[in-house]
Amino acid sequence: MSNSAPLRRGWTTGACAAAATRAALLRLWGGDWPSEVSITLPRGETPVFAVTHRDEGPGWAEAGIVKDAGDDPDVTHGALIVARVRAGAGGVTFRAGEGVGMVTKPGLPIPAGEPAINPVPRAMMEEVVAEIAADLARAPDVEITISVPGGAALAGKTWNPRLGITGGISILGTTGIVRPFSCAAWIASIHRGVDVARAAGLGHVAGCTGATSERVVQGLYGLPDHAMLDMGDFAGGMLKYLAKHPVPRVTIGGGIGKITKLAQGAVDLHSARSQIDFEALADLAGLPGIAGANTALEASRMAPDLGQRVARAALARLAERFGTAQDGSPIAFDVVVIDRAGAILGRAS
Known part of the structure; x- marks a missing residue:
């Protein structure tokens, strides 16, 4: 509690990545740029995220969400979580962009050689792709690149170097919600x-x-x-x-x-x-x-x-x-x- 008021919850990097994916994919598949998007979290909550970054080029679109960690002292609070989407083949694939780490050691939920995007955030983004593809009668074959400008510097304040995650932060979250001082x-x-x-x-x-x-x-x-x-x-x-x-x-x-x-x-x-x-x-x-x-x-x-x-x-x-x-x-x-x-x-x- 702070000044007799409940501490404010926030959203994980995984939730922000899923929201950014939704905004970028809506644009890639022919829609207007949304000013905000809503996603469904693993426990059914439907938060709304403001889209603060938009960019596009031949065959791709990207959107960014500023992470709000609420009242938790999270090192990624205020970071821009960017998702770039383009047509893929054979389902949803993930890439690590600037500031997102790569796994180099075994023992983590993601195998070595993969971007440090944890299973639940991956599932949330796959759900976003499947939902929009079904609505628009599109094939759900999408390549998603997640970037976090400045993420390499932020990673030095986390466990990532010790865990063998190099080059940036991890995209995390199991519920999509950051609970203060967890x-x-x-x-x-x-x-x-x-x-x-x-x-x-x-x-x-x-x-x-x-x-x-x-x-x-x-x-x-x-x-x-x-x-x-x-x-x-x-x-x-x-x-x-x-x-x-x-x-x-x-x-x-x-x-x-x-x-x-x-x-x-x-x-x-x-x-x-x-x-x-x-x-x-x-x-x-x-x-x-x-x-x-x-x-x-x-x-x-x-x-x-x-x-x-x-x-x-x-x-x-x-x-x-x-x-x-x-x-x-x-x-x-x-x-x-x-x-x-x-x-x-x-x-x-």
Whole structure:
């Protein structure tokens, strides 16, 4: 909530691509340029999109929609999503234009060598083509090129380079709707990171709570970028997925506050959803005075070996709860605890 008003929803890049495809195809097949278009989303909603870009040439037409992500801090908010359509052969085919990435690694929903246009956006565009073709008695054979001017720069702010998607952003969305500050979207990104690591045959991945712990852990173990999972506060989202899709070795890295919560049994590490039990932390340290500490970092200054104790306790908790995957295979954990400057306070493996 913001100022007692609900946060505003937005539309995915996939929804914008489908809307742009509709506008361009209507023009290509002989109609006037529409000022706005409506599409049907996978759950039946029918939003209306303003057409802000129009261009055409011999045998092609293209339209653009400016993405509105609502109140979500989406890096593609305000980006122009452009669809160029021309006659194709054998159904609908997709091409990556400027600023749309290409998949280069296995493990993603789209195979290597294909434009990074996910399955649901593809299905939405295919539905648009089928609907208009049926209305106008046309063959539904169309080549669609999706472009995002400036998308290559935007991709540097996403997981795409780590996932092996080169040259631009991905065209995403499963419902067509962007929900503000979506935890589900973050967790889905973690899952795709696990999928890519497994498909690459990696035997060791790492989930870290932030940029500093990620830098420390990656340097400590010499892991490649695609082994690093941006876990954030969502330890449970990562660990539960790994239980179903195991990797032999998993390192967890983070500040002493987050790892203390993990050691005490929490798997959602956000400050609004889990808190440190300082009395239990005092018992772990063997120092009653720690019960009065304000933060785990303050407690660690009172007990210099607390980071090591927390690392061992977290390791024991991880091994007990997640050490055996659902298929019976073992998962070996490492834990790295750091301070805010990145100094290692404790390690356990």
